Every structure is written in structure tokens, then in C-alpha cells.
Amino acid sequence: MSSNHLQRIHIRGGTVVDPANNIKEQRDVFVSDGKIIAVSNEAPKDFNADSVIDATGHIVCPGLVDMCARLREPGQESKATIASETAAAAAAGITSICCPPDTNPVIDTPAVATLIQDKAKDSGKAYVYTLGALTQELDGERLSEMGSLKAAGCVGVSNAYSPFKNTLILRHAMEYAASHDLVVHLHAEDTHLRNNGCVHEGQISTRLGLAGNPSAAETVAVSQILALIEQIGVKAHFCRLSTARAVQMIARAQYTGLQVTADVSAHQLHLTDMDVGYFNSNCHVSPPLRSLRDREGLRAGLNKGTISAICSDHQPHEADAKLAPFALTEPGISTLETLLPLSLRLVNEGTIELSALIASLTHKPAQLLGIEAGTLTPGAQADICIYDPEREWQLDSDTLRSQGHNTPMMHWQFTGQVTHTLFRGQLIFQLDYLNEQ
Amino acid sequence: MKQQHLQLDNNKRLRHFLTTEGLKRDLLVEILDTAESFTSITHQQVKKVPLLRGKTVVNLFFEASTRTRTTFELAAKRLSADVLNINVPASATNKGETLLDTLRNLEAMHCDMFVVRHQNSGAAHFIAQHCAPHVSVLNAGDGSHAHPTQAMIDMFTIRRHKQEFHTLSVAIVGDILHSRVARSQIHALSTLGVPDIRVIAPRTLIPAEASSLGVHVYHDLDQGLDGVDVIIMLRLQRERMSSALLPSEHEYFKLYGLTKEKLALAKPDVIVMHPGPINRGVEMDSSVADGEHSVILQQVSHGISIRMAVMSMTMQHDLHSGQDT
Structure with missing residues (x-):
């Protein structure tokens, strides 16, 4: 279905949603030599298409930019590989992925960053960006060589889920990163308050007798980080917020002029601790699924722009990782292929307007990462997602492409499915639905 | 939701006993009444009834216990079952054998009932979800969840x-x-x-x-x-x-x-x-x-009578129904 030489593609009849350029109307998109050359109702002069994609009734938007997906390579290839997960990303309309540094070995040297980027190039299905480790081996104590990591292509730095030894080291890490103009991506969680909690502390933890992770584990960490940022004047990005209170705190900080941003995972906007039911280990995730009130607070934060990006927080696992009593299972959900359909539910439910949603999945995360992606601006790389907003489908294990089948959304019905994905001007995915009919 | 009824078979009879949560009043009263009928046996010269003759009950204890395990064992023996006591110290499961491995090994020995104590909440539910359809699981304490x-x-x-x-x-x-x-x-x-x-x-x-x-x-x-x-x-x-x-x-x-x-x-x-x-x-x-x-x-x-009651009730469940899959 895809050819190896760069070709001229005419995407005809679709509704273009390109929030960065304020476009939401029916237009054609013209691609040549891997770039977008026009978004217009008239073909550029001398444009002879090698192929035409009929996008009538479809939405044509920039390829999605996923701020956080674990591809498990290097180190955990039994869970997934860069090849398997970028193929899944292609089917999900995701063309840019940012990989956090908690691989094995961790991304604390240029060699590991380069290895990941090279493997992604070989797969040719998505551009994989990397976050460098803030501290060596993520030990929370020794600063990594951030200058070299940046030179090797890291688009930011993070300590992933690993805590800092103390707040002084956190301060130094943020200051040193700022000297290299690297954005620090922080998981706000006080590990002492978390206290091995594996579900939200509330009615469900009480009923099931599972150790609770209190909302304060997040809010105490957020307030500490905000106080530090106010003192030292650096930029910071809060990853995967889970509480309504943290959203309010960050909104207030943004209002007072602090340079802080935030993202949320798509599943936190939909699932709550109630979904844990009777120990459903596919709902074991970190930070934990929280209360309905938190979910509403996260949605409000997205709507108001306090939270600027939705990511997948993809964490594929082998089946065994989830086959144990709840607390002994590994946290995380395989989510690449539900990122767009789950997010589209927010539009169908009237929570957010389509352009704003697409922005939070494309050019806003691209801005946060400082990468050139997420728009259909002429001259930009032709990374394009085309989806059928009416198409109904069901998530099933035989159609799931990710190697990780750990999702509580198995057998869910979705409306809206990706039909074509273009990466660097090549059609790398086309939904095989003509055969089905 | 299926899992709420994990404890019951299609005739709403007790299939596993994992938690008191979600069971109807009638069923709890039936457990008490059945236990009442067993208390007289305790005072007889011959303290055995043949309800579980030919059945094998496994006491699978991942956490130390003397009293609970002993009363389960006595209860099973008074119902004429064969009893196998397996104590798995926490260190053994840390050596790589998962709970599921342990379970599969025991199933291969054709046991009919697992009495399980485990240090993690949800362990008994987990075993009930993954055991063979004819097996009943009795929760003898899972983490901070249920007993x-x-x-x-x-x-x-x-x-x-x-x-x-x-x-x-x-x-x-x-x-x-x-x-x-x-x-x-x-x-x-x-x-x-x-x-x-x-x-x-x-x-x-x-x-x-x-x-x-x-x-x-x-x-x-x-x-x-x-x-x-x-x-x-x-x-x-x-x-x-x-x-x-x-x-x-x-x-x-x-x-x-x-x-x-x-x-x-x-x-x-x-x-x-x-x-x-x-x-x-x-x-x-x-x-x-x-x-x-x-x-x-x-x-x-009273421990023995209650455990005899629950064992005899779960062993009467309909073998052909109540499994999730």
C-alpha cells in the first residue's frame, strides 16, 4: 500500500482541521516530496497527483503528537518493541512519539538516545523523540550530562517516576536543565505520601482493602515544585495530572505568570477508580484512576487550557504482568490505539470543541516539546491523520496492533476510526475496511 | 457486572466464598443455619459426615496461620474430605514462581477446593477467576480485603x-x-x-x-x-x-x-x-x-461449624454454570 519513493498525493474532499492555522473547513491537501505544499480547494499549478485519497466525509488533521508512550525498547522487548509500537501508532494516526527516559539502560547517555532514534528510523512509521534522564540512572542524586543529551536530540529531560533524593537536588536539576534551555518534565508525586498505594485513596481503596494513593501525594508535590519554580524562575511541565486540585493549583500559577504547562492521559479523562471494580488489574495505573470529581476537574482543565495536551501514556505489557493479585501487577495501560477514539468521545459528549481537541493532540504537544510537527502548514513535513468520524468499531484483541493487550477498554465500542496515516509524505497505514464490506 | 456474581453459580447458589460483600441476606442466613445443624455433629461420638467424601481440599496458605488453617482442616475432615496442607512462605513466591504457576500445579493434582490465605488483597478473587470450573475457592483471608x-x-x-x-x-x-x-x-x-x-x-x-x-x-x-x-x-x-x-x-x-x-x-x-x-x-x-x-x-x-457449612454449600454448586468465560 505504500511505495518507497516520495510521491505526489492529493487528499480530496475531506474536512481539514488544522488548529495551528485556524482551519476547519472542507479543503484538499496536496503533498509532494514528503511535504505539504498546499491546503486549498485548487490544486497548485502543474500538480499531477500520483495518487488520490478520497477523504469525503472524513477529517484530515495533522498526524498526532503523543507526548508520552513507552515503547519498551531497549530493555523490555518481551513487552513491546519500537517496531511493534510504531506500527500500532501508525494505525492510530500518531506520527510523533515522545519516549520517556526509563528504558533499560535509561536514556542518560547520548548512545541510548541515538539507539532509539535510529531504531525508529528503521521502522519508518513514526518519528520517535526522546526525553533525557535528569539524573544518572534516574537515581535522583547525580545530574546527567544534559548538554550532551540535548546535542543527541533529547527534547527535554525527566526523572520519569523516580523520586529525587531531596528538594535541593530537584532545584539543582531544574536550574541545570534551564541553563541548557531544556524543559523539565515532572511527575508530581510525593513517594512518602503515596506509601505503596496502588489505587486512589477513597471509597474503592477502603472497600477493597488496597493501599490507597491519596490525592495529596500529587498536590503536595505540585505545590512544592511550584514554590521552587517561583523561586528560581525556570520552565516546567507537569506530566499526567490526575487530581482536580492540582489542575486548580497549576491554573493559579499560570495566572500569576509562572511558565508551567501540563498534560493528561486520555484514560484519566474517562476512567475513574470505580472502574477497578473487583480488582481489575488492567485498571492498575500510575498515577491511579481517581474520583469522578477529579475526572471532571481534569476535563475542565483541558477545556480552559490549563492542561494543554492529551497523551496516551502508553504502557504495553506482556500478559503475565497483569496476571497476579492487583497490587503485584505492573501498572500501565496499552493506549496508543485508543488515544484518538477515546478523545473523540469528549467531542461527541460536548465536553470540548473538535478544533480544541485536535490542538491538544497535535500542535500543542508539539509546541511543548519544541518540535516541528502538528500542523498542516505548507512547507511542513506531511504527517497527516485521516479519520472517519462516523465509523463505529470495537476494540478487539485480534485487531489491536500493539504488542500489549493490557487495556480495560477491550470490547468497548468507539465512534471515529483512523482510515489513513501519512508519515513524511508516505501512506504508511490504510484501514483495510474495503475488504470487510 | 459479571465479577460481582463470581461467587454465585447460575442458580444463585454459593460457588466460591470470597467476601461477604454483595451476598444476599438469605444466603448469609443459610450459612448460619447450616452451621447450626453441624454444631450437633461436634458433640457426637463419631464426628464425621460423608458430604465431601472423595473430594480433595487444599489449604493453600501464603501467610502463616495456625488457628484458621487448623479449623479449616478439621472442618474438611469432618466432612470426610481428603486434606492437603500447603504452606508457601512469601520467600518462595519471590523466587519467580507466580501465584498462577502454583495454582496450575495444584490443579494438575485434581483438587476440588482451595482454601486460600494470601498477603495481597484480591488474591482469592484472582484465583477464583483463573481456576478450573469445578474448583471452589474459599477465602481464608486476603491482605486487608476480606476474611x-x-x-x-x-x-x-x-x-x-x-x-x-x-x-x-x-x-x-x-x-x-x-x-x-x-x-x-x-x-x-x-x-x-x-x-x-x-x-x-x-x-x-x-x-x-x-x-x-x-x-x-x-x-x-x-x-x-x-x-x-x-x-x-x-x-x-x-x-x-x-x-x-x-x-x-x-x-x-x-x-x-x-x-x-x-x-x-x-x-x-x-x-x-x-x-x-x-x-x-x-x-x-x-x-x-x-x-x-x-x-x-x-x-x-464455632469456627469449625461455619467452615463446614461453607464447604458443604460451595461443593453443592452447579458444576455446569457460573464460570465467567
């Missing part, structure tokens, strides 16, 4: 002393946060119609949003014991001191220990219970533990 047979022993003891549930005030005193016994008692008491269930402990030992379980929360023992019919004291684990949940046993006894003076706040015919083993001088004074209101030793002797 349903102990709760039913306590319901049985209460019923013997207090005919009606719907007029009672019951106080549970101690480490509610970590107590699987308390959780199972609360669900059972509330299903059986007890209108006033109180939990008494300092805030560090009360779970978040405890009132969502339908209990009244007290931090003061005197207030909490006022006018109650039943007092259930919970065992205090020593590690609660090292994790800064309590300052000392001394202060705990001073504030939450049951003494004769505190007991006087309750109804004159109050009964005092404890799932055992007792820390004398920590949870309660010896004079109360051995005093006229104490029914603690009766609880122990």
Missing part, C-alpha cells in the same frame, strides 16, 4: 446471644484500616440488618471515607461504646508502631484498650468478641478477656 468465614463465625456467635440483628448496636474497635476481618464483618452486619455499626480508632487506623461502608466513625472509645450490645476488638499488629500510625502500645491501651470500666459504658448484657489471638494488655485487659461478657472461646469453637 468472610471469620466474619460469619462472629455473626453466628452474635446470633446465638442476641436473637435479632435489627435492634443491635455493634462497635468494632481497633485497626480498621488494615483489617480484613473488620471489612467482612461490616458487610455482613449491614446485610443482616444491624442498624448501628460503629468503628472506633484513632484517625490513623480508619480508612479513607470509612462512612461509605455504612458505619459511624468514633475516635473516642467512651463515646463509641455508649449503649452498644456487641463489642468486637481487633488485634493490633506490632508494625503499626514502626510505621508511625501509633506512638506506643501503652498509649493505645490507655485510650482504646477494653477494661472493666470501659465495658460498663455498654449495655449490661454486652458481649465481647475478638478474632484472636489476643494481645492481653494491649487490646484488652485479661479480666475482660476472661470475664463473664467474653464469648471469645465460643467464637473459636
Whole structure:
């Protein structure tokens, strides 16, 4: 279905949603030599298409930019590989992925960053960006060589889920990163308050007798980080917020002029601790699924722009990782292929307007990462997602492409499915639905 | 939702006994009535009935226990079952064999019932979801989640002393946060119609949003014991001191220990219970533990009848129904 030489593609009849350029109307998109050359109702002069994609009734938007997906390579290839997960990303309309540094070995040297980027190039299905480790081996104590990591292509730095030894080291890490103009991506969680909690502390933890992770584990960490940022004047990005209170705190900080941003995972906007039911280990995730009130607070934060990006927080696992009593299972959900359909539910439910949603999945995360992606601006790389907003489908294990089948959304019905994905001007995915009919 | 009915077969008969939560009142009463019929056997010369003849019961204990395991074993033997005791120390499962591996190995030996104790909440549910369709799982305690047979022993003891549930005030005193016994008692008491269930402990030992379980929360023992019919004291684990949940046993006894003076706040015919083993001088004074209101030793002797009841009821479930898949 895809050819190896760069070709001229005419995407005809679709509704273009390109929030960065304020476009939401029916237009054609013209691609040549891997770039977008026009978004217009008239073909550029001398444009002879090698192929035409009929996008009538479809939405044509920039390829999605996923701020956080674990591809498990290097180190955990039994869970997934860069090849398997970028193929899944292609089917999900995701063309840019940012990989956090908690691989094995961790991304604390240029060699590991380069290895990941090279493997992604070989797969040719998505551009994989990397976050460098803030501290060596993520030990929370020794600063990594951030200058070299940046030179090797890291688009930011993070300590992933690993805590800092103390707040002084956190301060130094943020200051040193700022000297290299690297954005620090922080998981706000006080590990002492978390206290091995594996579900939200509330009615469900009480009923099931599972150790609770209190909302304060997040809010105490957020307030500490905000106080530090106010003192030292650096930029910071809060990853995967889970509480309504943290959203309010960050909104207030943004209002007072602090340079802080935030993202949320798509599943936190939909699932709550109630979904844990009777120990459903596919709902074991970190930070934990929280209360309905938190979910509403996260949605409000997205709507108001306090939270600027939705990511997948993809964490594929082998089946065994989830086959144990709840607390002994590994946290995380395989989510690449539900990122767009789950997010589209927010539009169908009237929570957010389509352009704003697409922005939070494309050019806003691209801005946060400082990468050139997420728009259909002429001259930009032709990374394009085309989806059928009416198409109904069901998530099933035989159609799931990710190697990780750990999702509580198995057998869910979705409306809206990706039909074509273009990466660097090549059609790398086309939904095989003509055969089905 | 399927999993809520994991414990029942398609005829709504007991298939596994994992938690007292979500079971109907009739079923709990049936357990109590069946146990009542077994108590007479205990007093016969020949203490055996052939209900489980030819069946193999495995006591699968991942956590140390003497009393619970012994009463399950006795119960199984009185029902004429063969009993296999397997103690798996936590260290063994750390060596890479997963719970599922252990389970598959035992299934290969064609066992009919697993009595499971495990240090993790949800372990019994997990095993019930993954075992062969003919196997019944009895939860003998999973983490801080549930210990349903102990709760039913306590319901049985209460019923013997207090005919009606719907007029009672019951106080549970101690480490509610970590107590699987308390959780199972609360669900059972509330299903059986007890209108006033109180939990008494300092805030560090009360779970978040405890009132969502339908209990009244007290931090003061005197207030909490006022006018109650039943007092259930919970065992205090020593590690609660090292994790800064309590300052000392001394202060705990001073504030939450049951003494004769505190007991006087309750109804004159109050009964005092404890799932055992007792820390004398920590949870309660010896004079109360051995005093006229104490029914603690009766609880122990009721253990066998309740476990016989649950074993015989689950073994009668419909083999061809009730499995999820």
C-alpha cells in the first residue's frame, strides 16, 4: 500500500482541521516530496497527483503528537518493541512519539538516545523523540550530562517516576536543565505520601482493602515544585495530572505568570477508580484512576487550557504482568490505539470543541516539546491523520496492533476510526475496511 | 457486572466464598443455619459426615496461620474430605514462581477446593477467576480485603446471644484500616440488618471515607461504646508502631484498650468478641478477656461449624454454570 519513493498525493474532499492555522473547513491537501505544499480547494499549478485519497466525509488533521508512550525498547522487548509500537501508532494516526527516559539502560547517555532514534528510523512509521534522564540512572542524586543529551536530540529531560533524593537536588536539576534551555518534565508525586498505594485513596481503596494513593501525594508535590519554580524562575511541565486540585493549583500559577504547562492521559479523562471494580488489574495505573470529581476537574482543565495536551501514556505489557493479585501487577495501560477514539468521545459528549481537541493532540504537544510537527502548514513535513468520524468499531484483541493487550477498554465500542496515516509524505497505514464490506 | 456474581453459580447458589460483600441476606442466613445443624455433629461420638467424601481440599496458605488453617482442616475432615496442607512462605513466591504457576500445579493434582490465605488483597478473587470450573475457592483471608468465614463465625456467635440483628448496636474497635476481618464483618452486619455499626480508632487506623461502608466513625472509645450490645476488638499488629500510625502500645491501651470500666459504658448484657489471638494488655485487659461478657472461646469453637457449612454449600454448586468465560 505504500511505495518507497516520495510521491505526489492529493487528499480530496475531506474536512481539514488544522488548529495551528485556524482551519476547519472542507479543503484538499496536496503533498509532494514528503511535504505539504498546499491546503486549498485548487490544486497548485502543474500538480499531477500520483495518487488520490478520497477523504469525503472524513477529517484530515495533522498526524498526532503523543507526548508520552513507552515503547519498551531497549530493555523490555518481551513487552513491546519500537517496531511493534510504531506500527500500532501508525494505525492510530500518531506520527510523533515522545519516549520517556526509563528504558533499560535509561536514556542518560547520548548512545541510548541515538539507539532509539535510529531504531525508529528503521521502522519508518513514526518519528520517535526522546526525553533525557535528569539524573544518572534516574537515581535522583547525580545530574546527567544534559548538554550532551540535548546535542543527541533529547527534547527535554525527566526523572520519569523516580523520586529525587531531596528538594535541593530537584532545584539543582531544574536550574541545570534551564541553563541548557531544556524543559523539565515532572511527575508530581510525593513517594512518602503515596506509601505503596496502588489505587486512589477513597471509597474503592477502603472497600477493597488496597493501599490507597491519596490525592495529596500529587498536590503536595505540585505545590512544592511550584514554590521552587517561583523561586528560581525556570520552565516546567507537569506530566499526567490526575487530581482536580492540582489542575486548580497549576491554573493559579499560570495566572500569576509562572511558565508551567501540563498534560493528561486520555484514560484519566474517562476512567475513574470505580472502574477497578473487583480488582481489575488492567485498571492498575500510575498515577491511579481517581474520583469522578477529579475526572471532571481534569476535563475542565483541558477545556480552559490549563492542561494543554492529551497523551496516551502508553504502557504495553506482556500478559503475565497483569496476571497476579492487583497490587503485584505492573501498572500501565496499552493506549496508543485508543488515544484518538477515546478523545473523540469528549467531542461527541460536548465536553470540548473538535478544533480544541485536535490542538491538544497535535500542535500543542508539539509546541511543548519544541518540535516541528502538528500542523498542516505548507512547507511542513506531511504527517497527516485521516479519520472517519462516523465509523463505529470495537476494540478487539485480534485487531489491536500493539504488542500489549493490557487495556480495560477491550470490547468497548468507539465512534471515529483512523482510515489513513501519512508519515513524511508516505501512506504508511490504510484501514483495510474495503475488504470487510 | 459479571465479577460481582463470581461467587454465585447460575442458580444463585454459593460457588466460591470470597467476601461477604454483595451476598444476599438469605444466603448469609443459610450459612448460619447450616452451621447450626453441624454444631450437633461436634458433640457426637463419631464426628464425621460423608458430604465431601472423595473430594480433595487444599489449604493453600501464603501467610502463616495456625488457628484458621487448623479449623479449616478439621472442618474438611469432618466432612470426610481428603486434606492437603500447603504452606508457601512469601520467600518462595519471590523466587519467580507466580501465584498462577502454583495454582496450575495444584490443579494438575485434581483438587476440588482451595482454601486460600494470601498477603495481597484480591488474591482469592484472582484465583477464583483463573481456576478450573469445578474448583471452589474459599477465602481464608486476603491482605486487608476480606476474611468472610471469620466474619460469619462472629455473626453466628452474635446470633446465638442476641436473637435479632435489627435492634443491635455493634462497635468494632481497633485497626480498621488494615483489617480484613473488620471489612467482612461490616458487610455482613449491614446485610443482616444491624442498624448501628460503629468503628472506633484513632484517625490513623480508619480508612479513607470509612462512612461509605455504612458505619459511624468514633475516635473516642467512651463515646463509641455508649449503649452498644456487641463489642468486637481487633488485634493490633506490632508494625503499626514502626510505621508511625501509633506512638506506643501503652498509649493505645490507655485510650482504646477494653477494661472493666470501659465495658460498663455498654449495655449490661454486652458481649465481647475478638478474632484472636489476643494481645492481653494491649487490646484488652485479661479480666475482660476472661470475664463473664467474653464469648471469645465460643467464637473459636464455632469456627469449625461455619467452615463446614461453607464447604458443604460451595461443593453443592452447579458444576455446569457460573464460570465467567
